Amino acid sequence: MKRFYILSILMLCLMQVVHAQQPALDAAILVETQRGEYFQLTIGGRLINPAPAPRVAVGELPAGRHILNLRVLGRGRRAQNITAEIILASGYESVYTLVPTVPGRAFPLVLRKVEDVPYSRPLPPAGGNEVCQYVMDQQDVDRVLRFMKDEGFDDRRLDIAKGEIKLAGGIMTEDLYLLMKAISFEDRRVALAKFAYNYVCDRQRFSRVLDALDFSNSKRELQDFLYKEIR
Template identity: 35%
Template sequence: MLLWTQQAFASRASVSFASKHGEPFLVAIDGRLINHRPTNRFRLNDIPAGYHDAEIRFPDRYGALVHRARLFLEPGYETEYVVQVVGRRPRVVLNQVRRYPINGGIVPPPYPVPEPPRPRPDYPDRDNDRDRDNACPDLLAGAEFERFFNTLASRPFDDDKLSLAKQVIGQSTIYAEDLKRVMKQFSFDNRKSDLAKFAYNNVCDRRNFYVVYDAFTFESSARELERYMNELAR
């Protein structure tokens, strides 16, 4: 277990990674290698909540195959990720599968969402209110998000899911990572794209909007959404 600074106890989080098919992998967080021997499952406790850069490597089977991602760890929660290698031209996919309270279910008071240091892509800000990124009014997160997510997952059809998602997200703000989780509940990429376009103005951390591209089944759908966002930015 990697020991972080005392900040971990003020805004504590945990994160775990597991390989879907059992392949061993290496994990680096914020440039520091966490497990020095490849393993198919790894858990990290007492990490400061907030944004972290993660790097997943499959060193044995796939040589230099690497996936890099920007993760947001919510204070008081453990976030579980599953990694897998997909496609004829292998690539690593990282999916958030679960998030639940740690420390006996006691969740610390919310804290301001930190500003990630890396610049964001030049996405449109249709309501001309960039300060809203930090304010995050009516944030859909924690237990409230999980209730919504479970209700959404119980809907059998994409149209029903889309209607519910628009109703809830339209009255809230949401983290980009959570929007990606919601999009992954849809079977068809066109519905995922519809929701992403609708929800953009309500994404709390818009600089991380790019993470939703990983929700698509086909890379062409992700590229189409990226082109759409770039056109709106002009």
Template identity: 80%
Template sequence: MKRFYFLGIFFLLLGHALSAQPALDAALLVETQRGEYFQLNIGGRLINVAPSSRVAVADLPAGRHMLNIRVLGRGRRAQNITAEVLLERGYEGVYVLAPAVAGRAFPLVLRKVDQVPLSRPLPPAQGNDVCRYTMEEQDVERVLRFMKEEGFDDRRLEIAKGEIKLAGGLMTEDLFLLMKALSFEERRVALAKFAYGYVCDPQRFSRVLDALEFSSSKRELQDFLYKR
């Protein structure tokens, strides 16, 4: 009898514990207006390790949530945004990271733009599954200084490749600056090919073509991109 008694108490407590759990009946979508990549943290939980320009999160309890957003910089330092959002039961809150001042790229602010019933399918979260971290402005300046101190282009190339690999990611605009720090065209092409898998904004990769002077070098890099 005691065994059944304790089992009854166990299942009663389990039922109370389950009923105490918050209902997962809300969702959140955050995206950038201009395509900047960011990482989203909700209540201390990192949602997307790989930076993305659009992140959708389902199965959230309705109510207030504290968001911490790290927006990767394009040739500037990353921006950290802290904001509180209110999610209503049965709806997906849609928020956009947009420039605080019209005509300027930064800083960004989080704005609510829509509220969609959950009866509609949630859009998938997309992102760069390679870029997990990115070189900050001060990192790029430090690498440029190291490269300038070296007298041989081969050594400059190795420094740039090593720093990119160590950081794990960089923006296309920063890659352009590193390429311009090399004297010989073939080294610039080599660096671009190496760094392609590390750029956090591959849609802007064609920008590095401006760091090349000869049409033959540009065709070589374009052929490389085509094959990729």
């Protein structure tokens, strides 16, 4: 009994020592893009936002050194990967912005620190469609467009587009628009848009795909579908 008592005391002391050695989670970071580009943020090897977003906030981090990896998506170009080492101050939220390296140009981007502000509350979770686990990049979209072009029938083109979107797990609205334009018949375009809705990572821009339709009845059908989905 005495041995058990001593062992319990030792375990309690050990737990207190371990707890004391754990860093306080009293730092935070906010990363956003100046022009609204979508990106994924990884901190210390942990992916923060599987769904790309133009603004990512992370709270309850230990102060000190962190390695950031950012994958920035870009229309008409390959994704840009950025690695940066930062220092988070205890009790502060560090604000960073992705800005063009050369003023007046869209890419490439560079991560710049804006300010440190007192951190006193939990930050909201990163925005974006959490269903998205991966986003088709420019190379993926070009490949799918080539596959679709090689097919002479719209039904086959529709099947290819659906399969590739499902396989990738995510697509941006602008890229969905391109795939829809590669299909000749309106009803197939509408079918692709409806299928892809759950895979679109920037759903707030989904109405853009209406521009891929020529007839008012097709646009009304897709609008009705969209309004039902967002209720």
